[in-house]
Amino acid sequence: MKKLLNTLYVTTEGAVLRKDGENAVVSVDGIERARVPFHMLASIVLFGPIAVSPAMIGAAAAQGMTIVLLDRVGRFQARIEGPVSGNVLLRRAQYAASETPADIVRALLLGKIANQRTVLMRGLRDHSTGLNEEARQALESAVARLAQILRRVELGGGDAEALRGAEGEAAALYFTVFDHLIRVEDGNMRFRGRSRRPPLDPVNALLSFLYTLLTHDCRGAAEAVGLDPAVGFLHRDRPGRPSLALDLMEELRPVLADRLALSLINRRQLAADDFETREGGAVIMRDEARRTVLTAWQERKREELLHPFLGEKAPLGLVPYIQAQMLSRHLRGDLDAYPPWFWK
Amino acid sequence: MLVLVTYDVRTSDPGGARRLRRIAKACRDFGQRVQFSVFEIEVDPAQWTKLKARLEGIIDPAADSLRYYYLGAKGQRRVEHVGAKPASDLEGPLIV
Numbered sequence A: 001m002k003k004l005l006n007t008l009y010v011t012t013e014g015a016v017l018r019k020d021g022e023n024a025v026v027s028v029d030g031i032e033r034a035r036v037p038f039h040m041l042a043s044i045v046l047f048g049p050i051a052v053s054p055a056m057i058g059a060a061a062a063q064g065m066t067i068v069l070l071d072r073v074g075r076f077q078a079r080i081e082g083p084v085s086g087n088v089l090l091r092r093a094q095y096a097a098s099e100t101p102a103d104i105v106r107a108l109l110l111g112k113i114a115n116q117r118t119v120l121m122r123g124l125r126d127h128s129t130g131l132n133e134e135a136r137q138a139l140e141s142a143v144a145r146l147a148q149i150l151r152r153v154e155l156g157g158g159d160a161e162a163l164r165g166a167e168g169e170a171a172a173l174y175f176t177v178f179d180h181l182i183r184v185e186d187g188n189m190r191f192r193g194r195s196r197r198p199p200l201d202p203v204n205a206l207l208s209f210l211y212t213l214l215t216h217d218c219r220g221a222a223e224a225v226g227l228d229p230a231v232g233f234l235h236r237d238r239p240g241r242p243s244l245a246l247d248l249m250e251e252l253r254p255v256l257a258d259r260l261a262l263s264l265i266n267r268r269q270l271a272a273d274d275f276e277t278r279e280g281g282a283v284i285m286r287d288e289a290r291r292t293v294l295t296a297w298q299e300r301k302r303e304e305l306l307h308p309f310l311g312e313k314a315p316l317g318l319v320p321y322i323q324a325q326m327l328s329r330h331l332r333g334d335l336d337a338y339p340p341w342f343w344k
Numbered sequence B: 001m002l003v004l005v006t007y008d009v010r011t012s013d014p015g016g017a018r019r020l021r022r023i024a025k026a027c028r029d030f031g032q033r034v035q036f037s038v039f040e041i042e043v044d045p046a047q048w049t050k051l052k053a054r055l056e057g058i059i060d061p062a063a064d065s066l067r068y069y070y071l072g073a074k075g076q077r078r079v080e081h082v083g084a085k086p087a088s089d090l091e092g093p094l095i096v
Helices: A054-063 A088-099 A102-130 A133-155 A160-181 A202-224 A243-250 A253-266 A287-302 A316-332 B016-030 B045-058
Strands: A006-010 A016-020 A023-028 A031-037 A041-047 A066-070 A076-080 A275-277 A283-285 A304-307 A312-315 B002-008 B031-035 B038-042 B065-072
Touching (some): A006 A023, A006 A031, A006 A287, A041 A202, A102 A243, A133 A160, A160 A253, A202 A243, A202 A253, A202 A283, A202 A287, A253 A316, B016 B045
Antiparallel strands (some): A016 A023, A066 A076, A304 A312, B002 B038, B031 B038
16 A cells, blocks of 8 residues: 655744755754655645745656645645646546536545534543533434435435535534534633634634645645546536545545544643734634644544555545545446545 | 664775765665664665665775664664654654
């Protein structure tokens, strides 16, 4: 199986990233802070004003590493990547399948909703004693209703449009009870509905940041197997939107992002003072907090779980890649259906 | 797999200093320097074959030597560091 390669994150303002031999070297004020051989890296993510040498950009393109530029807040700015890889027949199959996407959309949503439900059930199971009666009932009824939606998605006919409706319903339901999974007393770390562009409270800021990281990994996975990241099934085409990456991340969102956000908050690794409010109400994470999140993120990706379809253990960080591969096998006709990834 | 590469190069020879530099550079392309003539190298078998051929093309077998210690797939577990200049874990989170 493919090896889980590492990602180098550079968050220190004014750092310089350059190539030295076959190494990526990061220095700050002329002092070398990191040196990593290219063959161990899949990508490099830069936050804010970081200088990159032309030789480094060339080497990244040649080696198949991508360099992603995010702004200080963690919003996507640009992405540097080498020549298009993969095979044109696979891409044509992808475009053709995107015209009648219902089957793939159904599989993606089964994975997503089932995993959302598992997140809620874990919350119920692990902390049932700490929950008040009202919260427990809300969670239990959400779990039951998600099961109904799942059945509807699985058995009901319906085109992609109807399925997208079911997804919206499930997401609304899930985020209504999400706050009950937060177990810290602090009133500032509560979740009152999803807000984005910009996120208006710390929990949303954290979720948005994790989703950005996950999108980036899923996009890399789609490209690694030779799929076009812009042509999706659940997400429709829109210029500049990596629809397929967004599709791939749906199944993983509850597990890799939501669950991790909850752990970081509940373990008190992040608190309200790790965030600041900008003019206009946008809430962003402070630099120190971002390091905490990145560390947790990288560690989470190394956790090994059994892949339900392959029956093989794989690190979580490889799941986007495995799923992209499953999807391309389905598009090529080697698999009858796309097997979603269920979190157990 | 993790391989520990150590070397001894006779620098009193003409060309010795050049060989020393080239060996260090080859090792550094694939791994990290943990002590002066000691590199920890994380590679797959294909990469290792490449590096090995490169190293052995540089040395003068009559004067220099190379030693490889194969530490296996979970080699980091077999390593303990005491004292100054700890090596970084290149497979762990890399955040600067």
